[in-house]
Amino acid sequence: MALQEIVERCQDLYEDLDFSSVRAWKEAGKGRKVIGHMPVYVPRELIHAAGILPVGILGGGDQLDVIHGDAYYQSYICRIPRSTIELAITGRLDCLDGMLFPSTCDVIRNLSGMWQLKFQGKLVRYFDVPQNFDLDIGGAFYNRELQSFRDALAELVGHEISDDDLRASIDVYNKNRQAIVELYAYRAAEPWQVPTPEVYLLMRAGMLLPVEEHTQLIYDYIAAAKEVERPVRDNCRVVINGLFCEQPPLGLLKSIELAGCYVVDDDFMLVARWLLHDVPTDGDPLKNLSDAFITYSAETSCKYVPHKEDKGKFLVESVRKNRAEGVIFASPSFCDPALLDRPMLQNALTARGIPFTAFKFAENSGQLQPFREQAGTFADSIKLWSAA
Amino acid sequence: MNTAAKEQSTVQKEQSMVLQKEMINANYEALATAHEDGKKISSTFVPGNLNELLMCFDFVRNLPEINALQAGMRKKSGGYIMEAERSGHSEDVCTYVKSDLGMMAKGQVGPNGMPLPTPDILLLSYTGCFTFMKWFELVRDQYDCETAMLHVPYQADGKITDNMRNFVVTQIKEQVIPALERVSGVKFDIDRLREYLKESAKAEEDLVWVLQSAKNRPSPIDAYFGGVYYCGPIFTAFRGSKATTDYYRALRAEVEARIRQGLGPVTPEGVLDEERIRLVVEGPPNWTHFRDFWKMFYDEGAVVVASSYTKVGGVYDFGFRHDPEHPIESLADYCLGCYTNHSLPARVNMLCNYMEEYSADGFLNNSIKSCNSFSAGQLLMLREIEERTGKPAGFIETDLVDPRYFSPANVKNRLESYFQMIEQKKARGDARTAA
Ligand code: SF4
Ligand code: SF4
Numbered sequence: 001m002a003l004q005e006i007v008e009r010c011q012d013l014y015e016d017l018d019f020s021s022v023r024a025w026k027e028a029g030k031g032r033k034v035i036g037h038m039p040v041y042v043p044r045e046l047i048h049a050a051g052i053l054p055v056g057i058l059g060g061g062d063q064l065d066v067i068h069g070d071a072y073y074q075s076y077i078c079r080i081p082r083s084t085i086e087l088a089i090t091g092r093l094d095c096l097d098g099m100l101f102p103s104t105c106d107v108i109r110n111l112s113g114m115w116q117l118k119f120q121g122k123l124v125r126y127f128d129v130p131q132n133f134d135l136d137i138g139g140a141f142y143n144r145e146l147q148s149f150r151d152a153l154a155e156l157v158g159h160e161i162s163d164d165d166l167r168a169s170i171d172v173y174n175k176n177r178q179a180i181v182e183l184y185a186y187r188a189a190e191p192w193q194v195p196t197p198e199v200y201l202l203m204r205a206g207m208l209l210p211v212e213e214h215t216q217l218i219y220d221y222i223a224a225a226k227e228v229e230r231p232v233r234d235n236c237r238v239v240i241n242g243l244f245c246e247q248p249p250l251g252l253l254k255s256i257e258l259a260g261c262y263v264v265d266d267d268f269m270l271v272a273r274w275l276l277h278d279v280p281t282d283g284d285p286l287k288n289l290s291d292a293f294i295t296y297s298a299e300t301s302c303k304y305v306p307h308k309e310d311k312g313k314f315l316v317e318s319v320r321k322n323r324a325e326g327v328i329f330a331s332p333s334f335c336d337p338a339l340l341d342r343p344m345l346q347n348a349l350t351a352r353g354i355p356f357t358a359f360k361f362a363e364n365s366g367q368l369q370p371f372r373e374q375a376g377t378f379a380d381s382i383k384l385w386s387a388a
Numbered sequence: 389m390n391t392a393a394k395e396q397s398t399v400q401k402e403q404s405m406v407l408q409k410e411m412i413n414a415n416y417e418a419l420a421t422a423h424e425d426g427k428k429i430s431s432t433f434v435p436g437n438l439n440e441l442l443m444c445f446d447f448v449r450n451l452p453e454i455n456a457l458q459a460g461m462r463k464k465s466g467g468y469i470m471e472a473e474r475s476g477h478s479e480d481v482c483t484y485v486k487s488d489l490g491m492m493a494k495g496q497v498g499p500n501g502m503p504l505p506t507p508d509i510l511l512l513s514y515t516g517c518f519t520f521m522k523w524f525e526l527v528r529d530q531y532d533c534e535t536a537m538l539h540v541p542y543q544a545d546g547k548i549t550d551n552m553r554n555f556v557v558t559q560i561k562e563q564v565i566p567a568l569e570r571v572s573g574v575k576f577d578i579d580r581l582r583e584y585l586k587e588s589a590k591a592e593e594d595l596v597w598v599l600q601s602a603k604n605r606p607s608p609i610d611a612y613f614g615g616v617y618y619c620g621p622i623f624t625a626f627r628g629s630k631a632t633t634d635y636y637r638a639l640r641a642e643v644e645a646r647i648r649q650g651l652g653p654v655t656p657e658g659v660l661d662e663e664r665i666r667l668v669v670e671g672p673p674n675w676t677h678f679r680d681f682w683k684m685f686y687d688e689g690a691v692v693v694a695s696s697y698t699k700v701g702g703v704y705d706f707g708f709r710h711d712p713e714h715p716i717e718s719l720a721d722y723c724l725g726c727y728t729n730h731s732l733p734a735r736v737n738m739l740c741n742y743m744e745e746y747s748a749d750g751f752l753n754n755s756i757k758s759c760n761s762f763s764a765g766q767l768l769m770l771r772e773i774e775e776r777t778g779k780p781a782g783f784i785e786t787d788l789v790d791p792r793y794f795s796p797a798n799v800k801n802r803l804e805s806y807f808q809m810i811e812q813k814k815a816r817g818d819a820r821t822a823a
Contacts, residue, residue: 072767074785076480076757081764103542105518106728110765112544113732117772126544126731131514131521131537132559138539141555148551304514304521304537308528331478336760339478340485340522344529346476360478 003224006217010201013208014250017064017087021208022055023095033157035123036093037100038084038108039245040302041274042127043146043289048211049161049169050153055096056207056271059083062249062364072114078334079363080246081111088119098123098156104245104302105337123156125149131304133294143290150286166285174278176211179218184265184273186222188322191262192232193225196240197253203269235262236382239324241315241345244270244300246332246363255372256328260379264322267300274298301337312348319354325382328375329358355382402654404639405617411635413500415449415625420502422448428572431507431527434701436515436540436723438564440584440628440710445572449625450507452527456487458499460675460789468494469790483758483790485523492530508533509571511564515540516700516728517761536567540723546734548724556720582712584628589709594636595622596704601643602693603746606663608646610653612692613682616673623701628710655686664689665810668742670696670735670769671754671762674786677794681786684800688807692752694742696735699727703738728761736772743777750810751781757793780813782806 001009013021026032035047036057047054060066060083068089069082087093099122101112112126128145130138154160183202187194202221206214240256244267256263276296280288299305299314319327327349331338342358349356357378359371422429430447432438434454442449459465468490469483475493477486491497498504510533512524528535538559541552565576598618602611609615618639626632646652652660656679667685669692674681685692699705703725711718723729730738743751751773755763767783774781784802787793 072765074755074757074763074767077760077764103518106760107764109518109542109544110732110760113735114765114768116731116733117736117768126542128541128544130555131539132555132563134563137555137558137562140558141541141551144551148549301522302518304539305525306537308525308535311525311529334480334760336481336519337522339481340519340526342478343476344525347529360480 001220001224003221003228006221006224007198007201010198010205010217013205014201015063017060018092019055019095019208022053025053025210026095033097034095035098035100036096037127037271038102038104038111040102040104040270040300041129041297042100042102042271043149043293044211044271045166045169045173045279045289046146046150046153046161048172049165050157052097052153052157053210056269057084057087057093057099058204058207058247059363060086061247062251062366066364076334077107078246078332080332081107083363084111085114088115096122098125100125100127102127103129105335108245123152125152129293133306135291135294139290139294142293143287146286146290163285167281170279170285170288171281172211172215174281176206176215176272177275177278179215180272183218183222186225188264191235191237191264192230193228195230196257196263196266197250199263199266200250200253200268203272206272207269233260233262234383235260236326236379236386237262237264237322237324238326238328238378239263239265239315239318239322240328240330241267242301242329242331242335242338242342243267244302244338246335248330248361249363249365249368251368252330252361252365252371255368256375259372259375261328261375264324265318267298270298270300301341312345315345316348316352316354319349325355325386326378327354327356328378329356331358331360333360333362355385402614402639402642404635404642407635407638408617408620411621411626411631416498416500416502418448419450419504420498420500423505428508429505430509430511432511433513433520433523434623435517435520435726435728436513436538437624437701438511438513438538438560438719438723439625440581440588441560441564441568441719442511443584443628444576444580445568445574447509447568447572450504451624452488452523453484454624455491455498455504456484456789457675459487459491461678462499463676463791464491465676465789466791481758482519482523482760483787485519485526487789488523489526492527506531506533509567510535511538511568512536513538513540513723515723516726519761534567534571536564538564538723540729542731543724543729543734544731546731548721552724553717553720556723557716560716560719578715581715585710585712585715585718587630587633588622588628589711591622591627591633591636592702592704592709594633594640595619597640598636598643599694599698599705601647604647605747606650606652606660607666607691607693608643608651608653610655610660610682610686610692611698612669612673612695613655613678613685614653615692615695615698619698619701653691655682657683657686660686660689660691662689663691665750665807666691666693666746666748667750667752668692668694668739668746668748669752669754670739670766672697672700672756672759672788673754674794675789676787676791677796680796681794681799684803688804690803690807693746693748696727696739699738701726703727703730732765732769736769736776739769739773740776743773743779748779749814750779750806751777752806753781753783755783755785757785757787758790759788780806780809782809
């Protein structure tokens, strides 16, 4: 497939707030089921092993007119829950047979209760993950939570989920993670060849498509991107941080690049990059999944860092590994996790002499000029420092 | 006498309030001199606190939220919050956190003017609010001391599962207790814990009795503005002590006497003569204008008969008591059972129950600008409660400790029209009953 064609396909998926591709998938087979999930992490392997399509629900972005959703939220609460409610009230989420609310923050936690009150009759589950990273304590708790989730899924589909099914799904997701690792490595190596808005769209496509199809799409994209030659600009290399939940307008990402920054790492769609290594496909698959969460999962503001000296290391490591020259914190307005975390992450960067800049956005931010100006000033100052 | 002092002298206080003030002051003094006295200090949050356990290791107990609350009441929080914002904290986030961090930045002087020394252990029982986790990390960043974290899962389906309870119990036994032993140098004695829990259960029994006294007409208490005082000792550094049991005994006797005399609640301007409106209130109060806020209610004869905020440090009125027979398990159930660790549907059920049991005329939501844990979802809760009970619901917005977000004229206007609406509805109802 040609590059343009792939990007257009992803863009169409991104713009389709009616989830037509999901509906089409569902109608293509008798008894097919779909489960939606909010950011940041749910074990999609289990859903897949039940034969269900996991679908990422990421709010309405800047395309959705929020009419009903505002009546559910005060002005001082972030945007993503209100546009998600809007999607549901307007019937766009009717294709879902269930909805998962990961333990991200109090807003998402309470949204799970709102769902229980408003949309009864479908599976609604708050998906708790441990903040205790001892294998025998947090791991044991999580293992049993996974088992209980597995039971709930089995009830939904009317059959048990076997260990072999689960192992096969783990394998499929290992392959998807590998494809994403290659995509990110390619961007970090030649960021002019892999513009971040395209990476974003590709990752978003993975929230809708069956995972096997998404893996192939990534490889097709990499192959197609290698076929074209794009101009190399004198941009600086940055990591962007804070986009793990409420989604940035696509224009914001474009603005950052236009302002002279190549993004070499980000925290988009962490569900697809949460587990940092392959999950073993032999042995007890549930234990493998839970051990993976405990021992090698990514870091975000929603996750506790047990040792003070490790706070911010994950971000610093990403800067180092991707040879970034600075960090842009783009945090959703009114987001306690991101905004409270930011000063600690900034301290970790300051201690290592890594420059940063910070701003807030909302999924429907229309005025992009200020972001562009700020990113531009940041890029200029980085270039100045490196020249000095 | 200056005006403030004059005002102070005319404020009426219940005897129990005086007792409580003494307890709090004594604790701040104990904190200030703890290290000189060879004692260790723990710092911990209110909801799901393990006070009885900390007492087993002779820790003097500091609670950052109470410092923020006290700073709010003493009109200091505004400056602290600005200080935190100057040092890079966003204007969007929880103001309790910023008040605490601002106070630290300004030299960590306690409400009694004495410095609060550095804690020897930070213990986070992370229940009911994600922001606690970030707050804990931010505070930890400033100290060089041991930390212990207790993750309390959320009661999303309105029940405590065995897996949740076991998880909390295991963390307490295998991680929290060893950390407390290490820092304090005191060996854990489960019988000592049992003794404290016995005291807790007695105090809890009396607290519930006091809160439920609001079912009387007139209610002898205000279960929000007065209620926050009544909950103070049990929610904070005192639960499990003999002094606290005595405090609740005395409080209960005071309230019993008021019921016998048919008296209403004691307000800062004396006993309320006429109870015109009975309310259930959801959400924390505002601390920076606490007295003015309260006045907006008692001037209109509005009495709060039940509130959710008085359950934030433990829900006792549906039967839970700390249990000396199952000490660690009951600590786990306590942590799991704090109000904001309950799902939204469970919160709605609880509040509807209060509307019915306490014969309330209306439901009022005080939505706190910077507290997602309480506030996200409250508009739906409001509609549900209004629909289920058929009683008028009102909505106001303030903040806990940020004076910038308390607009007296606006809040007063809203309250007045809400109270009018309730009176009209009541009048219509009375007329129908008479006909
Ligand atoms: S944007 Fe932040 S506050 Fe809002 S739902 Fe996501 S994590 Fe929670
Ligand atoms: S968000 Fe609310 S519950 Fe959480 S720490 Fe702040 S004030 Fe307390």
